[in-house]
Amino acid sequence: xxxxxxxxxxxxxxxxxxxxxxxxxxxxxxxxASFRLVRGDLLSVDDIATALxxxxxVYHLAANPDVKYCPGDATDKDLExxxxxxxxxxxxxxxREIKKLAFSSTSAVYGISDRLPIxxxxxxxxxxxxxxxxxxxxxxxxxxxHLFGMTCWIFRFANIVGPRVRKRGRTVxxxxxxxxxxxxRSLRILGNGxxxxxxLLDRECVKAMLHVTSVVERPVExxxxxxxxxxxxxxxxxxxxxxxxxxxxxxxxxxxxxxWPGDVPRFRLDVSKxxxxxxxxxxxxxxxxxxSVRAVLQSGEQxxxxxxxxxxx
Amino acid sequence: xxxxxxxxxxxxxxxxxxxxxxxxxxxxxxxxASFRLVRGDLLSVDDIATALxxxxxVYHLAANPDVKYCPGDATDKDLExxxxxxxxxxxxxxxREIKKLAFSSTSAVYGISDRLPIxxxxxxxxxxxxxxxxxxxxxxxxxxxHLFGMTCWIFRFANIVGPRVRKRGRTVxxxxxxxxxxxxRSLRILGNGxxxxxxLLDRECVKAMLHVTSVVERPVExxxxxxxxxxxxxxxxxxxxxxxxxxxxxxxxxxxxxxWPGDVPRFRLDVSKxxxxxxxxxxxxxxxxxxSVRAVLQSGEQxxxxxxxxxxx
Numbered sequence: 001x002x003x004x005x006x007x008x009x010x011x012x013x014x015x016x017x018x019x020x021x022x023x024x025x026x027x028x029x030x031x032x033a034s035f036r037l038v039r040g041d042l043l044s045v046d047d048i049a050t051a052l053x054x055x056x057x058v059y060h061l062a063a064n065p066d067v068k069y070c071p072g073d074a075t076d077k078d079l080e081x082x083x084x085x086x087x088x089x090x091x092x093x094x095x096r097e098i099k100k101l102a103f104s105s106t107s108a109v110y111g112i113s114d115r116l117p118i119x120x121x122x123x124x125x126x127x128x129x130x131x132x133x134x135x136x137x138x139x140x141x142x143x144x145x146h147l148f149g150m151t152c153w154i155f156r157f158a159n160i161v162g163p164r165v166r167k168r169g170r171t172v173x174x175x176x177x178x179x180x181x182x183x184x185r186s187l188r189i190l191g192n193g194x195x196x197x198x199x200l201l202d203r204e205c206v207k208a209m210l211h212v213t214s215v216v217e218r219p220v221e222x223x224x225x226x227x228x229x230x231x232x233x234x235x236x237x238x239x240x241x242x243x244x245x246x247x248x249x250x251x252x253x254x255x256x257x258x259x260w261p262g263d264v265p266r267f268r269l270d271v272s273k274x275x276x277x278x279x280x281x282x283x284x285x286x287x288x289x290x291x292s293v294r295a296v297l298q299s300g301e302q303x304x305x306x307x308x309x310x311x312x313x
Numbered sequence: 314x315x316x317x318x319x320x321x322x323x324x325x326x327x328x329x330x331x332x333x334x335x336x337x338x339x340x341x342x343x344x345x346a347s348f349r350l351v352r353g354d355l356l357s358v359d360d361i362a363t364a365l366x367x368x369x370x371v372y373h374l375a376a377n378p379d380v381k382y383c384p385g386d387a388t389d390k391d392l393e394x395x396x397x398x399x400x401x402x403x404x405x406x407x408x409r410e411i412k413k414l415a416f417s418s419t420s421a422v423y424g425i426s427d428r429l430p431i432x433x434x435x436x437x438x439x440x441x442x443x444x445x446x447x448x449x450x451x452x453x454x455x456x457x458x459h460l461f462g463m464t465c466w467i468f469r470f471a472n473i474v475g476p477r478v479r480k481r482g483r484t485v486x487x488x489x490x491x492x493x494x495x496x497x498r499s500l501r502i503l504g505n506g507x508x509x510x511x512x513l514l515d516r517e518c519v520k521a522m523l524h525v526t527s528v529v530e531r532p533v534e535x536x537x538x539x540x541x542x543x544x545x546x547x548x549x550x551x552x553x554x555x556x557x558x559x560x561x562x563x564x565x566x567x568x569x570x571x572x573w574p575g576d577v578p579r580f581r582l583d584v585s586k587x588x589x590x591x592x593x594x595x596x597x598x599x600x601x602x603x604x605s606v607r608a609v610l611q612s613g614e615q616x617x618x619x620x621x622x623x624x625x626x
Contacts, residue, residue: 075400075403075404075457076404079397079400083392083449087388087389109452111455111459120436121435121436122435123434123436123437124436125533126452126455126456127456127460128456128459128460129457129460131452132449132453132456133452135448135452136449136452136453139422139437139439139444139446139448140392140442140445140449142424142440143441143442143445143575144388144442146424146440146441146575147382147440147441147442147575262456262459262460
């Protein structure tokens, strides 16, 4: 997103505490006179104020990005890092009369639904604290937009994948790559392998946001952002095996319907609104996953974070 | 609610900070051995812990009840008193393994909708901080219910009216009664008078909650709670005039579509789910309003709170 905005001639300020993003991804822009980095936190109003100086529009992508709830986890992490952080941002924007906001929401706001693919008009019933917090952010943004004359775009992301997404113990692709590097003959899969979801490349996600924010301007526009198909966790395991050129490996399953507490086993977004606005994903979920697997394998990057064990169900 | 539960033989603990409710309403139960009052606040985890001692089910009706946002108001009142208060309650319930929760949500979660009457399945787009906070509470409750095996009933209230609801400067009925007592010849009406909403008597609301919680038990059941018709603010003014036996009075209007920032000018709930569960309001909106006006006039009660000026739009 930073690269794309700079390429369009927009000066960019990044506010990040690098709790999940990695500063090295910003290295290419470090010497660009139009680029400014504020190391800070949305829980600090002072940090936000510093970052908002001179800003016309905010892309709010900051969050606790982990959908999983593991027994023993704090239950207020998403309330604090997503809801209160978003409130802090909105209030600072209001005081500075900054009127435009694009927000990364999530398909997790829909929860478990009988209606698949699901269009934006149906109510979300999130089953995770993460999904609940994102729906809360959406509601707050909508109220601020209405009360204070803002223009807001809310994007409900599919699973966003690519070479630079979080690694090791946090996403299915990096999990499988790491696990099969350690033991190429067997793979443990959370759930029953039949969880089916939609995947979109990170650079496609950026393109879609920039497209939508340029073609439509209303107080609040909520848009499902993904592709129209899905693939299963089992299919992802097969792709990873193929790209690693492994022989057949044994699969074991934890066996539950979802991969973890709060997981939505099956979701598919109705993207007709997005397509009606003139944007369509260039790749299927299968292609996006395969390209991400290749990128992860080629980069050979190691995570800087310690391996986080996925919680058992 | 307290009276109805005691009449059914349930011991009742009330936790209230009396920021909007009035302690005198509890006087009839004060000497009942099954009744316990905890003066306290949901922002205090200790107060909640005291109140939850020995409790099997919680009716969570506590909130900042004021839907209005007036310029200059704090923007985090609903976030704190509704969302964080509800989180505190949920977390205390989780730690104590209290599994049943009935929650007073609101028709304000729907915001301004083209679909009237609106059923539960459609997404809310709240236009007030109050509505946004209640939708956030719903989402939090849903996630807790799913993750921690709770059984929750979420009631989206119509406008609840009756002799004991908040007075003076806070509700349309008490506003009109007070204003016409001061000056029986003219009435200033917020908005254009054509705002149309549904009204339900408080005692009917209690009956409906007790009915629904007794006939259905799922992790999360969301139910619109009201009647199927609506009346306008102008019609309410007429009813108040009739019940006060006034001659015709002059009406002036602030003229906006909604009565105040964040007001939803027209709403009507689809109550087919409620009716399908076997409960139907005994009175129309017009009857409920008329009965409330009579009760307010008969009680002749004066508010203990100072008159709060409604904010201009």
